[in-house]
Amino acid sequence: MNFARNRLLRSTAFVDRIVGACLIPExxxxxxxxxxxxxxxxxxxxDAEAWxxxxxxxxxxxxxxxxxxxxxxxxxxxxxxxTAPEPVDWRKAMAGDxxxxxxxxxxxxxxxxxxxAWKAATAEISAGGKVDPxxxxxx
Numbered sequence: 001m002n003f004a005r006n007r008l009l010r011s012t013a014f015v016d017r018i019v020g021a022c023l024i025p026e027x028x029x030x031x032x033x034x035x036x037x038x039x040x041x042x043x044x045x046x047d048a049e050a051w052x053x054x055x056x057x058x059x060x061x062x063x064x065x066x067x068x069x070x071x072x073x074x075x076x077x078x079x080x081x082x083t084a085p086e087p088v089d090w091r092k093a094m095a096g097d098x099x100x101x102x103x104x105x106x107x108x109x110x111x112x113x114x115x116x117a118w119k120a121a122t123a124e125i126s127a128g129g130k131v132d133p134x135x136x137x138x139x
């Protein structure tokens with residue numbers, strides 16, 4: 001289900017259809033006789049009924065897809081989810097396939113803390129000192 005949901009939510013055409021179907025222009029005064037209005041066109045407003053219809057149409061009878069779409073009350077909420085970057089597990093990215101390296105990186109709250117510890121150890125080794133892993137772990 002996650003693959004299908006992510007594929008659905010990342011589709012540009014999907015977002016365009018939602019935004020286009022759920023935003024309708026407000027009725028206002030316009031110029032007559034083919035002349036442009038004096039003021040710019042009013043901003044479109046959200047139509048909740050159109051959004052519900054769009055969600056049903058996008059689900060296409062698929063219960064899982066409909067359940068995912070029900071979580072988004074507005075097209076803006078869906079758009080925010082679609083455009084949000086995926087969280088990156090920095091530990092896995094740095095450790096690769098090495099489980100020992102991954103375990104060692106779990107000691108650090110963020111990449112900056114890991115970099116700080118590495119830099120301190122490198123400086124101490126360069127200065128001819130001995131690195132004490134216990135001090136780092138229990139300091």
